[in-house]
Amino acid sequence: MKLAIGGKGGAGKTTLAAALARRAADLGRAVVAVDADPDGNLASALGVSEARIPRPIAQMRELILQRTGAQDQGAGLMFKLNPRVDDLPDRFSVDAGGVRLLVLGTVESGGKGCLCPEGALLKTLMQHLLLRIDDDVILDMEAGLEHMGRASASGVDAMITVVEPGMRSVQTATRIRKLAADIGIKRAFVVANKLSRQQERDLLQRALGKQTIIGMLPFDEELARADLEGRPLDLKNGAFVEAVNRIGETMES
Ligand SMILES: Nc1ncnc2c1ncn2[C@@H]1O[C@H](COP(=O)(O)OP(=O)(O)O)[C@@H](O)[C@H]1O
Ligand SMILES: [Mg+2]
Numbered sequence: 001m002k003l004a005i006g007g008k009g010g011a012g013k014t015t016l017a018a019a020l021a022r023r024a025a026d027l028g029r030a031v032v033a034v035d036a037d038p039d040g041n042l043a044s045a046l047g048v049s050e051a052r053i054p055r056p057i058a059q060m061r062e063l064i065l066q067r068t069g070a071q072d073q074g075a076g077l078m079f080k081l082n083p084r085v086d087d088l089p090d091r092f093s094v095d096a097g098g099v100r101l102l103v104l105g106t107v108e109s110g111g112k113g114c115l116c117p118e119g120a121l122l123k124t125l126m127q128h129l130l131l132r133i134d135d136d137v138i139l140d141m142e143a144g145l146e147h148m149g150r151a152s153a154s155g156v157d158a159m160i161t162v163v164e165p166g167m168r169s170v171q172t173a174t175r176i177r178k179l180a181a182d183i184g185i186k187r188a189f190v191v192a193n194k195l196s197r198q199q200e201r202d203l204l205q206r207a208l209g210k211q212t213i214i215g216m217l218p219f220d221e222e223l224a225r226a227d228l229e230g231r232p233l234d235l236k237n238g239a240f241v242e243a244v245n246r247i248g249e250t251m252e253s
Pocket of ligand 2: 013014015037039040041042140
């Protein structure tokens with residue numbers, strides 16, 4: 001299963017990505033969790049200690065130059081659009097209790113189709129993860145889908161947008177749905193997070209219109225406290241984990 005997770009900042013993308021990755025690993029599957037949010041903290045959510053958090057691949061200047069063969073030539077910058085990347089997941093991921101974590105980082109000049117060596121390497125790596133390896137891949141995206149082009153999108157089985165109670169979050173979801181459709185992701189779902197009352201569910205459902213809510217995650221005091229105190233998610237059994245399991249099962253069915 002290759003899954004992309006988006007949503008407004010703070011909605012719970014990283015929390016859900018970490019929880020789904022943990023679930024996959026606990027089921028004995030090979031899973032790569034990809035931090036594709038420039039302001040990401042998937043590593044901490046997965047309990048990787050500060051000292052072991054890998055450097056974002058986008059910042060590995062030497063590697064990028066070497067793999068893309070980038071060089072200035074009279075007419076401009078020349079580099080390979082299809083650099084070798086197949087060894088990168090093994091070399092640069094860290095193990096987080098059976099989850100392989102990869103941190104991508106930001107391409108400075110940003111945006112879609114950045115024509116720069118960093119962009120070419122990240123794009124090729126994303127395609128490798130989504131189209132050429134069998135591992136489950138869970139992408140913790142930035143709010144939009146800035147890292148994703150059509151080729152990568154064709155390897156994504158489904159996109160989940162995390163929505164918290166609030167109209168701004170719903171607006172972001174609607175925007176992401178359109179972006180996802182534009183790049184060719186056919187299955188796009190919503191997970192409603194941090195719910196405390198039935199009324200919130202009803203309001204959200206109404207605001208989301210036709211978008212399908214495939215899961216509801218309760219507001220979990222312990223999760224909020226863990227982040228306040230700088231601890232990783234400690235996913236014990238409970239309503240939150242059960243809801244995550246149901247989402248995982250629904251995605252796979
Ligand atoms: N279901 C939940 N219950 C309580 N707190 C939550 C829940 N989901 C996320 N949080 C908290 O909300 C904050 C933002 O979550 P995070 O996953 O980092 O969002 P994002 O990656 O979308 O920016 C964190 O402090 C996190 O612990
Ligand atoms: Mg995040």
